[in-house]
Amino acid sequence: MSHPDIPHTIDAFHRGRFHLIQPSARGHRSGIDAMLLAGAVPDDFSGAVADLGAGAGAAGLAVVSRCSRATATLIERSPIMTDCARLSLALPENSAFSGRCEIIQADVTSTGKARMASGLLDNSFDFAIMNPPFNEAKDRATPDALKAEAHVMTEGMLEKWVKTAVSIVKPGGSIAIIARPASIQDLLAALQRRFGGLIIVPIQPRPQDAAIRIIITGVKGSRAGLTFHPALVMHHETGNEFTERAISITNGIASLF
Amino acid sequence: MSHPDIPHTIDAFHRGRFHLIQPSARGHRSGIDAMLLAGAVPDDFSGAVADLGAGAGAAGLAVVSRCSRATATLIERSPIMTDCARLSLALPENSAFSGRCEIIQADVTSTGKARMASGLLDNSFDFAIMNPPFNEAKDRATPDALKAEAHVMTEGMLEKWVKTAVSIVKPGGSIAIIARPASIQDLLAALQRRFGGLIIVPIQPRPQDAAIRIIITGVKGSRAGLTFHPALVMHHETGNEFTERAISITNGIASLF
Numbered sequence: 001m002s003h004p005d006i007p008h009t010i011d012a013f014h015r016g017r018f019h020l021i022q023p024s025a026r027g028h029r030s031g032i033d034a035m036l037l038a039g040a041v042p043d044d045f046s047g048a049v050a051d052l053g054a055g056a057g058a059a060g061l062a063v064v065s066r067c068s069r070a071t072a073t074l075i076e077r078s079p080i081m082t083d084c085a086r087l088s089l090a091l092p093e094n095s096a097f098s099g100r101c102e103i104i105q106a107d108v109t110s111t112g113k114a115r116m117a118s119g120l121l122d123n124s125f126d127f128a129i130m131n132p133p134f135n136e137a138k139d140r141a142t143p144d145a146l147k148a149e150a151h152v153m154t155e156g157m158l159e160k161w162v163k164t165a166v167s168i169v170k171p172g173g174s175i176a177i178i179a180r181p182a183s184i185q186d187l188l189a190a191l192q193r194r195f196g197g198l199i200i201v202p203i204q205p206r207p208q209d210a211a212i213r214i215i216i217t218g219v220k221g222s223r224a225g226l227t228f229h230p231a232l233v234m235h236h237e238t239g240n241e242f243t244e245r246a247i248s249i250t251n252g253i254a255s256l257f
Numbered sequence: 258m259s260h261p262d263i264p265h266t267i268d269a270f271h272r273g274r275f276h277l278i279q280p281s282a283r284g285h286r287s288g289i290d291a292m293l294l295a296g297a298v299p300d301d302f303s304g305a306v307a308d309l310g311a312g313a314g315a316a317g318l319a320v321v322s323r324c325s326r327a328t329a330t331l332i333e334r335s336p337i338m339t340d341c342a343r344l345s346l347a348l349p350e351n352s353a354f355s356g357r358c359e360i361i362q363a364d365v366t367s368t369g370k371a372r373m374a375s376g377l378l379d380n381s382f383d384f385a386i387m388n389p390p391f392n393e394a395k396d397r398a399t400p401d402a403l404k405a406e407a408h409v410m411t412e413g414m415l416e417k418w419v420k421t422a423v424s425i426v427k428p429g430g431s432i433a434i435i436a437r438p439a440s441i442q443d444l445l446a447a448l449q450r451r452f453g454g455l456i457i458v459p460i461q462p463r464p465q466d467a468a469i470r471i472i473i474t475g476v477k478g479s480r481a482g483l484t485f486h487p488a489l490v491m492h493h494e495t496g497n498e499f500t501e502r503a504i505s506i507t508n509g510i511a512s513l514f
Contacts, residue, residue: 182482185449188442200438202459202485211485225439228459228468231488 006080010091013058014252018065019093021084022056028081028150030058032250033178033213036203036232037131038062039249039256040176040217045070047126050168052108052161053077055150057085057101059129064097066252070127071100075120077107080146109160120168127174128165132158134180158183162190169220176217178203187216196222201256202231215256232256263337267348270315271509275322276350278341279313285338285407287315289507290435290470293460293489294388295319296506296513297433297474302327304383307425309365309418310334312407314342314358316386321354323509327384328357332377334364337403366417377425384431385422389415391437415440419447426477433474435460444473453479458513459488463495472513489513 009024013035022029038059041049046069051060054074064072076082082105089098106118108130116122133153158179165175175195179187181202191198195218202211211231234246248254266281270292279286295316298306303326308317311331321329333339339362346355363375365387373379390410415436422432432452436444438459448455452475459468468488491503505511 181485184483185445188445192442204485204487208487210487214485226441228438228461228471228488230461230465230467231485 018061021087028055034058035250037178043255049127050125052130055081064100074103123170125168128169129176131178158186159190166194171221173220178215181211197224198226201229204231204233206235275318278344285312291315292507294435300512307382307385309387312338321357331360380427382425385426386433388435415443416447423451428478430477438468454481455483458486461488461490463492
């Protein structure tokens with residue numbers, strides 16, 4: 001199960017309640033975004049979560065670490081990242097919840113029979129969470145191919161990701177997405193007529209700052225209207241301290257809702 | 258110029274710096290929303306503002322009352338409301354800026370030659386502001402036809418309003434819209450490929466409340482991305498006092514940006 005070719009780190013999340021093996025120099029390194037995304041799953045949630053484009057599994061593990069009645073399926077196409085996830089699940093530090101996790105190596109954008117064959121069945125999950133690549137191809141290129149794969153959003157990608165999500169989530173099931181504010185037009189267009197009761201939560205670095213991320217949640221098939229919740233503010237007006245709410249959510253003590 | 262058939266009120270805005278004649282019992286009564294919308298025009302703005310669906314003219318008058326180098330064109334299809342606007346402009350209390358206002362009785366959704374004939378020429382304004390009807394037809398019906406006309410949003414209406422705005426605004430000119438959060442999908446779809454550099458400002462009753470309105474601004478032809486500004490919060494966590502920022506903006510002391 002070990003992967004000696006890839007130098008890796010073991011990072012503690014949720015104040016040591018779970019650990020994550022990640023490539024140390026290459027690929028996407030998970031952090032705050034994954035913790036915030038996981039925070040969109042309510043504390044009392046019970047059921048199956050699909051972490052689409054899971055990377056090393058940070059968001060999915062954060063959900064099962066906090067929600068004791070949740071199971072997680074980590075869906076990731078990169079074999080290096082699924083290897084990391086597999087190694088993480090084998091860590092004794094993660095034994096409290098690793099039995100509630102599985103890994104599917106698959107491309108989130110696969111469709112039809114290919115998707116089904118990988119194990120992503122229709123109407124089989126209660127909640128889909130996703131932190132899709134968000135750099136546009138025109139953004140500064142990274143020389144790291146593994147990182148580029150995780151970070152670069154290609155044309156129509158959000159549409160494909162949301163389409164997979166709406167297929168695999170049961171009617172009445174939920175979706176949560178963390179994205180850049182600039183993606184909102186594409187996201188809302190992709191969600192329309194698929195997920196309703198949308199809630200947008202802006203994530204602001206400080207009270208006086210523009211949002212750097214948004215979290216959008218929705219319910220499959222709902223016809224309820226869209227609402228804007230108050231922003232989650234990460235830091236105070238000055239200084240480096242996190243706000244109490246940011247500390248609670250990023251450490252898996254409380255959910256976003 | 259008087260309109261004895263319609264009982265009306267004269268209401269002071271901006272701490273008495275301008276006055277507005279409105280039908281007292283019928284039609285849309287302007288207030289906070291119009292003041293917030295006007296607040297989206299920067300203090301140092303200079304140029305021609307089109308107030309689309311101006312009603313009695315509250316937002317347009319609020320702009321010229323605060324911005325000494327702005328002119329306003331109040332565009333409204335209801336003859337009762339344009340009569341009110343005309344009476345307002347004739348009030349001695351408004352003489353400081355009434356010379357910088359004109360009224361066009363026209364339907365905002367008119368197109369092509371009909372729009373041109375009413376005086377709404379292509380590329381002729383520097384800023385379009387609009388507070389479009391926002392009740393869906395399925396919402397609780399009002400027995401007041403004049404009010405219903407101002408409040409009920411019909412299918413495709415936002416698209417038509419934004420289309421008129423992008424036609425009459427000069428390249429590089431601006432738009433500002435106040436709307437319900439639930440309208441954001443339709444609004445963003447209408448704005449796409451017409452206005453860029455969009456800024457969304459949620460308006461929250463209190464720090465802990467979901468937004469009840471959003472203000473969206475944009476620049477014609479801009480390719481800049483979308484940003485979420487911090488919410489404008491109207492009241493404190495408890496009590497009826499307005500916040501300092503809400504007081505400044507609604508009284509025409511400061512702009513929103």
